[in-house]
Amino acid sequence: MLRIHRPNAETAIIRMDEEYGQQVFELVEDLSLKGVRLVVLDYKDVNFCSSLDIAQVINSRHHLQRMNGRVELANLGTSVSSIYRILKLDRLFRLDWELDALLRECGINSP
16 A cells, blocks of 8 residues: 655655555646655655566656656665666666655655
8 A cells, every 4th residue: 555645745755565566656646636746756755566566657757847846765675776777767767865865865854
């Protein structure tokens, strides 16, 4: 089950789990309709992701970009980060963010 934290009206932090798949896009779409423009996907508890999972993250990114928002990734472990690098998704996402550092960079207090 995905957990959401909203440090402010325009930001949502989604704590990912091993089986996020289609849930991510639907959740991001719903949050964007509520005014969220920054979604941080926190991968702290994820050790594996499938191609379907990654496709949903990319779709979420495109959806938020159309709404002048963005998706950022945080706390990627070595295995997940490697998958993103192999797929050359480091061109779309910064893969080395720690959650606290990312939030500080965005001017948001950590949860």
